[in-house]
Amino acid sequence: MAPSIVVEHLSRYYRVYRKQPGLLGSLRGLVHRQYADVRAVDDVSFTIEQGELVGFLGPNGAGKTTTLKVLAGLLHPSAGQVAVLGFTPWRREAALQRQFTLVMGQKSQLWWDLPPIESYLLNQALYDIPEPTFRETLAELADLLDLEPLLHIQVRKLSLGERMKCELAAALLHRPRVLFLDEPTIGLDVVMQKKMRDFVRAYNQRYQATVLLTSHYMDDVKELCDRVLIVNHGKLVYDGRLEAIVARYxxxxxxxxxxxxxxxxxxxxxxxxxxxxxxxxxxxxxxxxxxxxxxxxxxxxxxxxxxxxxxxxxxxxxxxxxxxx
Amino acid sequence: MSREQRKAAIQNPKSKIQNHAAVYLACVRTCLARELAFRGHFLLLALAGVTWTLLSLALMAFLFGRVTAVAGWNLDRMIVLTGTYVLVVSLTNLLFARNMQHLSEYINKGELDLILVKPVNSQFFVSTRFLSLHELPSALAALVYVGVGLQRLGLQPGPLQVLGYAAAVASAIVSLYALWFMTVTLVLWTGRIENIAYALEPVMDVARVPADVFRGLLRVLFTFVLPVAMISTVPSKALLGLLEPWMGIYAALLALALLWASTHLWRVGLRRYSSASS
The missing domain is CATH 3.30.70 (Alpha-Beta Plaits)
Incomplete structure (x- = not known):
């Protein structure tokens, strides 16, 4: 079977405005701006097979989120080739978009003023999910995540952990084959982190879904991922089993x-x-x-x-x- | 659904339209749920809208206490024009105001990311997701105005005039939307502009008076460049049977051109968004 994700020599640079310190610096910046090229991702290559659960590790600013955004089709690469399920992601074809999902721990797709169920119904329309499939998937997700009591409560009244559970369900209603999870456990307490991990593993096993997960919490990666990709300063410094790197280093x-x-x-x-x-x-x-x-x-x-x-x-x-x- | 079926569904334009209709329906449903959840908020805003509509009539009645006609527009015609103005503005607000306010927020907070990964035309979705249903009473009040104006004039427009009026109102709404959308899209380049969603209001305000009162350069500007004349003057004239046909056609073409320009600008902006951020 063809691999889910193929990344070849991916690079992504972007320009940033270098603001000089202080008021004078700000004024100077109005007239003459200094820019610098930042190499967010620098010649990264890897392949992920279907059904793999891979952890993406690296300090802040290492290029994890940028890579995920390229894979999700949000960013164009500066160089290199990427294929997700055989598609070029930044063409943003609906045929690919129906098959993957993106969860960002710090961003929400739920409607703040309304109960989660309303956002789910909107997603049902967006992803054109037939009614029986929708009901079946929602029941499964509600079961795995204990959503039942939350479905009809305004999102703004949910706790962070409850909201993240609802957020995940919203992202999975269309039963994506590929999951990009960017810091899905950020800000959650230890118990809730564990619940989310158990859920991701269960989903991965039940649907043979490919999961690429970034996290600051080592426990997420230790418990979930056999394989890790470690990036630092935009470069891939390790790709392999977690135990192997522990033994090596x-x-x-x-x-x-x-x-x-x-x-x-x-x-x-x-x-x-x-x-x-x-x-x-x-x-x-x-x-x-x-x-x-x-x-x-x-x-x-x-x-x-x-x-x-x-x-x-x-x-x-x-x-x-x-x-x- | 298999991948082939999905591909076929996406390539078939009819089902694409059906799909977007389903999304729109879901948005309407959700907005209805939201408005019903915040009943007090709805009533308050609806009341404010209707009051504002009544005030604009009072202001005009006051002006026409002193003059009988301005550039061929007497009080009764002005009632039709004011009603049309309020109709166009409140319908545009109903359909797009909240979306335009949200759009600059999405861009600033990066929430656009979660919209762009959805299998839906992104301009369509960001433009239609929210409805401001509390504008509906104002729109209804505006229709009453138009009716009162017509009655005082002793006019009974035929089907052709009513159709022309509806088309002109629709063109006006499309033009306003496109201009509004393009203004907000600029945030993709600049990063942050506070209150950009309200930048178009002064332009809309000019349409409270008939375009005929302007002379020279201003008249050219308000008729052919900014669609100010299209908002109230063109539809009112269509209803009153005063419109030159070419002007109606121009209004429709301008609406289409602005709409095309807005989709183009959005595409270019998104390309920049996806190449400039990290």
Missing amino acids: ADHRVLVAAFEAPVARQALAELGEVLAWDPLRATLRLPRAAISERAALLLERFPVADLAIQEPQVEDVIRQVFGEA
Whole structure:
């Protein structure tokens, strides 16, 4: 089967106005403006197969949203080729638009003054969804997201989490085969984040939908995505399995020790970098190759009550990847 | 529906029109639901609209207490003209005012993104999504004006005149919409213009008086360039049987030309939008 998304050497530059600081700078800007070219996306290539759930990671301004906007047909690329379900997205053909959806955590398509059901009916008309299909899909979504009590309440009276659930349902009524989710969990509490994740996974499995998801929350990506794309400064720095990158970049382990009697920080520093310390407890960062030797030394030299060796956190690894790029 | 069927549905213009009609119907339904949800708001605005309509009549009656006719327009003809003016303006507001106010917001807040990914003509959708149904009483009051004016004149327009009137009113609404839409579309270039949605109001205000009162350059400007004469003078003359046919045809052509220009400007603006932002 043909891949859902093919991106080849995608670049996207845009010009920004460089405002000089202060009042004088503002005045100067009226007459003579200085522009700078920003490379939001720089020669990025990847392919996503149908049914894949891929996480898109990167710090703010790395080019995640810009890439998603190109894929959704909102932006023209400066260079490169893109195909979504075989279509060129920025031609904005209805035949493609009926098959994908875009959810932006900070933007709303729901009608503020009206209950969500009204927006759903509008989308039914927009996507030309036959009545039986519409009712069936809405029932399914309402079930998966616990929407039933929210359908008839004005959107403005919903909490952020409730609104996001309704927002997702609005975006999925036409049963899209490709989902672009830009920060779908932003601002949500931990419980609601988990609900949204469970839902995205369920939708992905039920409809074999392709999902490309950006998030600031590492948990979203850790729990949902087998594969991650990591971008930094517009460049793709990693494309592969999440565990693989953790293994590749994890050249250290974290050792946590508790002591029966107070231990001096300096004495511990001889073994490795001390990340945290109080006289009865310490966290050390040790090279992976030397871990057993150092642990043995620790047991020998100090009154160790308890000892644990931990895998590094994905967050730390990713931070390290960004640091290098 | 299979992809082939979908493609066929999209390429078949008849079903495309049906589709847009269905979208429009859904918008009307939703607006009705909204107006009914905010009954007090609806009544207040409707009352304000009708009061404003009555005031414009009072102002005119006051003026005609001093003069009998202006450029061939006596009080009774002026009642027809004022009614027509209010009819055109309130119908234009009913159909487009809220959409034009929202459009600049969409662009500024980036909400246009979520509209552009929908399988619908974006200009159609951003222009027709909202209705201001509270304008309806003003439009009805305006029709009463026109009727009163005709009665005082002792005129009973034939079907041709009524048809001409309807066509001229429709042309006026299309022209006003196109101008309004183009004004707001400029936000795609400039980023932010506060209150751009109201920029057209002074132009519309000029149509409170018949275009015949203007002379020289102003008359050319208001008749041929800005469709001010089209708003009230041309439809009123059509109804009163005073319109030269070429003027009616010109009004219709101008409406189509402005509409075409507005779709063109929107396309160019969107191209810029999708190449200039990030």
